[in-house]
Amino acid sequence: MPIDQAARHCGVSVGMLSKLENGKGVNLGHALRVLDGLGLTMLVVPKAHAPWLEEAAAHASKTGELAAWD
Numbered sequence: 001m002p003i004d005q006a007a008r009h010c011g012v013s014v015g016m017l018s019k020l021e022n023g024k025g026v027n028l029g030h031a032l033r034v035l036d037g038l039g040l041t042m043l044v045v046p047k048a049h050a051p052w053l054e055e056a057a058a059h060a061s062k063t064g065e066l067a068a069w070d
Contacts, residue, residue: 010037
């Protein structure tokens with residue numbers, strides 16, 4: 001999807017979406033709006049738990065279990 005369409009879909013400016021895409025600082029509210037607009041979510045967990053979740057996600061993608069989560 002072109003950036004202008006994605007920005008419109010998410011309710012943010014092209015400039016803001018470009019900043020986010022390029023790793024520049026953006027307002028958390030805008031970042032969350034983009035995630036929501038793209039059908040994504042952010043999960044905040046203790047750093048110590050992140051490897052377990054990454055391993056579980058890798059396993060699920062290999063076994064096709066992600067499709068069952070939709």
